[in-house]
Amino acid sequence: MSRAMKDRLIWAVTFLVMLIICLPGLWVVLSAFRTNGEILTKPAVWIPQNLTLDNFRAIFGLGENVLAIPVGSYFLNSLVISVTSTVLAVVIGMSGGYAFARHRFPGKSGAFLWLMLSRTVPGIALSLPLFILWSWIGLIDTKLGVIVVYTAINVPFTVWLTEGFFRQVPRDLSEAAQIDGCTPWQAFWKVEFPLARSGIASAGIFAFLTSWNEYALASQLTRSTDSKTLPVGLMDFTAQFTIDWAGMCAMAVIIIIPALILTFLVQKHLIAGLTFGGVKG
Amino acid sequence: MTRFRRYARDHAVPLALLSPAVLVILLVVLLPLLFSFYTSFSNYRLIRPDSLWDWVGFRNYARVLGDGDFWSAFGRTVLFLTVALNLEMLLGLGLALMVNRITWGQRTMRTIMMFPMMFSPILVGFQFKYLFNDTIGLVNNALQSLGLASEPIPFLVDRWLAFAAISFAEIWMSTSIFAILILAGLFAMPKDPIEAARVDGCSNWQVFRHITLPFLMPFIYIAMTIRSLDVARAYDIVDVMTGGGPAGRTELLWTLIARTAYDDARMGRANAMAYFSILLSIFFTWFFFRKLMAARRHLGAF
Amino acid sequence: MAEVTLRKIVKSYGALEVVHGIDLDIAHNEFVVLVGPSGCGKSTTLRMIAGLEEVSGGEIAIGGRVVNTLPPRARNISMVFQNYALYPHMTVRENLGFSLKIAGRPPAEIDKATDEAAAILGLADYMDRTPGELSGGQRQRVAMGRAIVRHPDVFLFDEPLSNLDAKLRTQMRVEIKKLHQKVKTTIVYVTHDQVEAMTLADRIVIMKDGHIVQTGTPLEVFERPANTFVATFIGSPPMNLVDGVVAGGAVRFAGDVSLPVPPAFRGRVQEGQRVTYGFRADNLMPAGHAMTGIGETAEIDLTIALAEPLGAETILLSELAGVEIQGKMYNPRPVAAGERLSCLLALDHAHLFDAETGASLRT
Amino acid sequence: MAEVTLRKIVKSYGALEVVHGIDLDIAHNEFVVLVGPSGCGKSTTLRMIAGLEEVSGGEIAIGGRVVNTLPPRARNISMVFQNYALYPHMTVRENLGFSLKIAGRPPAEIDKATDEAAAILGLADYMDRTPGELSGGQRQRVAMGRAIVRHPDVFLFDEPLSNLDAKLRTQMRVEIKKLHQKVKTTIVYVTHDQVEAMTLADRIVIMKDGHIVQTGTPLEVFERPANTFVATFIGSPPMNLVDGVVAGGAVRFAGDVSLPVPPAFRGRVQEGQRVTYGFRADNLMPAGHAMTGIGETAEIDLTIALAEPLGAETILLSELAGVEIQGKMYNPRPVAAGERLSCLLALDHAHLFDAETGASLRT
Amino acid sequence: ADGEKFDGYTLRVKLIGGAQYEPLYTLIPQWEKATGAKVEVISRKSHFELDREMKQDIASGNIDYCAFSSHTNFAPQYAVMNQPLDDLIAADTIAGFAPLVISHATVNGELMSLPRHSDVSNLFYVKSLYEDADNKARFKAEYGYDLAPPETWAQASDQAVFFTAPPNRYGTHFAGKDEGIAGRFYEMLVAEGGALFDDDWNPTFNSEAGVRALNWFVDLYSKKAVPAGTTNYVWDDLGLGFATGNVAFDLDWAGWAAFFNGADSKIGGNVGVALAPKGSSGKRTGWSGSHSFSITKQCDNKPAAASFITFLTGHDAQMLEARTGLLPTRVKVWDDARAEFTAKGDSFMVEVFDVWGQSMAEHAFTPPLIPEWGEIANALWPKLQAAILGDMSSQAALDEAADEVREVMEDAGYL
């Protein structure tokens, strides 16, 4: 088999696998354009009979007798919270990760472990004390409050992840930069940061998606349209006795699309062989 | 004190670099933790604020220790963690390797790969709750339409099927996280040693086994550690899909704790449980941390 | 039997062609040295033979079998990479033994082979270090060791000794020679070291800009360079080249200097032909510091611009017809800049090239 | 003013001490070449001067100021790394201009400086490639270029030319020399190339196992090696060393051969003293192929074991008192193995060393 | 309350959200206009979410709002913050509500909330199945009595088994987890003549009546007359399941009525309604409660809050909700709504209102109005599930549950 053929075959197989993985998700997306009666029924309706935008209309309050879900402000809240906390987590994480990767100091592995352990606390043990603490300092139902919390839950792993990637950047490169007159900060920013950017991008993606999709804590710390995020808004579709699954799916699509776009943009920084050709040996 | 001051002076740079991380964690994790630690010794009930001062000593712990439901949830959680983490790791590794091989349209493929990551855990919960529903669920419908099953399969009821179903949902949601982290690790890999290994007579598998994998191990362990802590997010999924039921068949520590804390409003007892679950997480973390350090040492100066 | 045959091998990176259809037949057990200026395509050629770089055009055969699409492991080769390509996560011992381990050899055999290689390479003290803890030269020796522990059909060496000191390099050269004689393998060897090229090669292949310019035994390429490029590339310092015009059995240069047409070229040039006159520093020496028995000589008076003492000999820089030339003073004495010396040129070792094409006028 | 002073510099990696308290004074504008066997601590020493490696003990001063705790950027040095350490994410142009950009120079100046360096290094065609798309030699040239675009107080070069072909290396050598004369900086240069060491150095420092063994001008170390290590390390092929016993104005070797005590050592040895007799291949030549004017000679008959033709000369391998020795045949003719030749040894260039310590008996 | 003005005052409220609840809020601007006050909805969530939020508010003392959505079954938990309404709401206003509903909203003799709408379950059934002659004949042959909507739970059980034909049809289904199954068990317990507690708050549900009540579920499950997944079902699953026509009859609240009989349902036009069956004690099941509005003790303008909740439970407001099938709490609204349906010719909705009206008036009862109801339910339902799934016997399950409930009651200081 020629190499080109083999490449194509691998491509096709991968594509197939991806498709299978995506199926459950695609079902959700498709459901957004169908009616509840058609999705959840027996016998199943395999071929959608009538695709409709009603679910979306309802979300925006265009249907009859339904109050619009304030998607606009949820969206904005989600965006502000996720982006800010991601940036913060990545910056703080990078700074910590760099310290671990490049500096020697006594108690280093202890600190590293400690940082990890901070993640072991289940949300439940945190959420109520956090709530009380936050209400004392007036952070309840504010975007800032959520941002701080998300930053904290994302920091440990942005630290570890970026640490791993900074280790992969040959030390000689930052040395060369320092010889070239860089301050350690310049050496970091101009040489090590660009070379570790695969890792930083993946940490960023991970942090962003965690914040974007987080529900448990947000559902407690947010109260109103001032701070409620999209996943919390998703629960607007579950009333006491009913769940509007099709509506939820429509909302899901609204949640997924921006995340998809943002991830697509960020992941262009996942690049192979960034350090190739830099050092010999 | 002077020793501390000297330490601070000698290592000012790393300490300064680390301090934001430490601060934010102190604020968001440690302070609340102290509070909840205190409450685990009280009969604190949310709806009776004054019960915060109702000190009960080790009663909560004693009760939790003697609670069969708690221990079966504990065991199930360990099993769930083990199964989900390992499968996610293996599948994620496979996906990452596959995507890494692709040259044409890789960025699009990567985005497709991350598709499940876009789903909020509660959404995933609902999604699989409906997919696995025994009467109107898509899976049952499909199996019956294809003639593979005549009776509806109670995915969310049968002891093992239900466990499999929640594991499946969790794995579906999180495999791509592994994949993307491992993929990034693959991208950071030097390619020289791979070429050398191929010349040294390695088959593709041997290259993977002897070169790629040792390089990836630190990344895999980091991902494992992150995830071992993060599967607590599975709470949302399980809560929506089965709520830990039926009859506690899918009860995990988190669902049990959450119900005790909020539905029962018995915060003190919930926090006692939480500290047991912290112990569990500490064990997992420490385990992976040791592995990580060993893998690092193995990679030497790299 | 492992002869290596390259047929019209082309390599392009995207639109950029860096190897332009080279043909080369390497016999079984031959020791071929590839030389050429930096960036001419030597490493690329080795990497194509190894199967690490896809061939953009042409055919590579090893032992008579076309290997274009075979993976490296199916080609049974060993390679020393120019950039070492050590396994950073393995100790020196593991690095050395890796290929044997992969081949499933018994541990005892592996230990024996690695210990042997380590002894040859002076690495015995470093066996348990990882590459990150080695000096540059030590790393290069590990790279070398990794190649020689095996018994492949073909050895590919890409500047394997460039970071070693002269003494070690001499030792290693001898070891490589021994290895070649002992295991009877085909060797393709890239080097920038003239001495290595001259002493090791059965045949030297000179490349330039992705083409092969000349192939021949070391003495052939040294004594009968096919063109001015080879003439200046082989031999150090490079051959002096001065443009002139043939006039009455001599070549006349600018500034009214002239030198006789060298014996080997008499009858091969025509009156008025524009030629390039070439001779090596070794063959231009101050009278009184010349060797005995050097055949026909011509005498030129030169003003010394700079004298570079090298120990046993001194390089003299001067100027002929506006071109900088170099001569050599054996058994040297101090020479001041500006001193005027009468020098002898050994005409048997002088060359004439076409002034346009640079091709030798010997044939 | 940038003199570099090392005082009892020690470097340890954990428990392993690799540099054992070296002392070295380098004058302003001096060109010092560091040589020594692979792994002896040359790179480590450079890296300590640069501030990349913490000093485990001792003091480093640049321009009179102790710099032990200063970061690299405060030392105003340029360095060529042995492993290049290029910025893989920048083009060649960006790599070259990086230090100037950091220093905040105007773009026009940066362009000018990089273009100039690129021209010198023959990199003009590759300015927009990244290091990954370059050949080994091209990468090394970029590393070199990065150092020379600046005007630092001290240049540190770690084997900067090892991957270049002879011709380019000669050119580069000249460029470095020019640079040194032009900008009047202090240079510390590590090389394994004897010619480089000899031609470039104001002073050569020879290291071994983390110690300095000898310091001196190139001719000094070549002609008056302080001990057998330097004698064999400097000069290629290495000096021949044969152990013997002083007996009546001559040194008697095993197998009843003897050679006269060299003139410079007469009166410095005692009857019966055990010595090592040293002479270089350059100074042992077949009669009839010898140079003129080589002073006092001794004659030995040698059986040739192997002849290695190098072009202008041929290395002859033979044996004296059971030790392998090398001689040189200038203006060579073919020699068959086993041929017996009468050779001349130029006694002015022979040495005697203490057989025990290896120290020269000259002083 | 009419005519009062609260110009410039901003009333902060927390309201239950969700599709069924929100139409009411479209009336809020009217109240704002009438009183000159502004309403700021600071939270709008489903009730379970809201419940968590309340508890957190109580815990943190962070109560900076005036009115909130409550539920009669949950209300006792909010005692710390809940303002009794007796002095705030005019007696004649209260008199307009159904007395039973008002009694459900009264804890320890104090009115804690104004009920907004009620819920109680009755039977929906697929008419065609019951009218099919063949079914009738076969049923009679098998069980010896005529096929008609069940009067007793024993009959219901027979019919469920009779109609079952998996995978396409099951006899019935029930909410099998959370408060759903606990509440269902509780009403069955009552219908079987049992009680959760004795007068001293000792748990007594592990009595014979309790076992009988639980066995009703266990039998159906073991005979596969309910979908196997029913143990995971909550209200939405029941509604969706019945609407697909997979289930013969369904005990459910009135809120689904319009949906079941509508275009999105497979059984539209084919739905019959009947009163919930009786247990062996002759009592009908009637687990009930009302969504309601309450005022906080911390409220800085209680009259405004009172005016607001009175407005939202007023006649017009309830008419609006009744039109969508929600059960009003005002007596007059029952009649007016029924009249309106009659006028529109919607006989199905008229029938629904008749049936649910009767059950609200005669059979509805609430669980114990104590804060621990949630904990009790949580102690109960996993054990009930275990019995239903066959993991343990009914008696053992109830005994274990009783132990846990006893612990709860002890901790809470009842015992």
Ligand SMILES: Nc1ncnc2c1ncn2[C@@H]1O[C@H](COP(=O)(O)OP(=O)(O)OP(=O)(O)O)[C@@H](O)[C@H]1O
């Ligand atoms: N990280 C390290 N840990 C332990 N030993 C080390 C480390 N780095 C270098 N060494 C050792 O220190 C010694 C000096 O190394 P250095 O790189 O200075 O040698 P060098 O003189 O530059 O040799 P070369 O000519 O081979 O480059 C070597 O023996 C080397 O093995």
Ligand SMILES: Nc1ncnc2c1ncn2[C@@H]1O[C@H](COP(=O)(O)OP(=O)(O)OP(=O)(O)O)[C@@H](O)[C@H]1O
């Ligand atoms: N990835 C690449 N993309 C584009 N050009 C490349 C790439 N790799 C190598 N080249 C070019 O191909 C030519 C040949 O490179 P090669 O490495 O074979 O040179 P070389 O003869 O080994 O040189 P050296 O002696 O410097 O190692 C060089 O001019 C180099 O710039």
Ligand SMILES: [Mg+2]
């Ligand atoms: Mg090369």
Ligand SMILES: [Mg+2]
């Ligand atoms: Mg070195």
